[in-house]
Amino acid sequence: MMKNKKQTRWLIICVGAGLLFSAEAYNFFSRSEVIKGVIFGVLAVVFYLLAFAYSKDKLK
DSSP: OOHHHHHHHHHHHHHOOOOOHHHHHHOOOOOOOOOHHHHHHHHHHHHHHHHHHHHTTOOO
16 A cells, blocks of 8 residues: 555656556557657556556555
């Protein structure tokens, strides 16, 4: 469970960044720019993993 506002804020930031990077990855893939799509997709996954770690109290 989230213990303080700082963790909640970072969780929201990480999920928001993940969503933005996912949208950009989709945009690049739809224009057949695979390399840029993969880069933004990987960044999205990183932010989703950070959000997951924050939600499980693995990061302080």
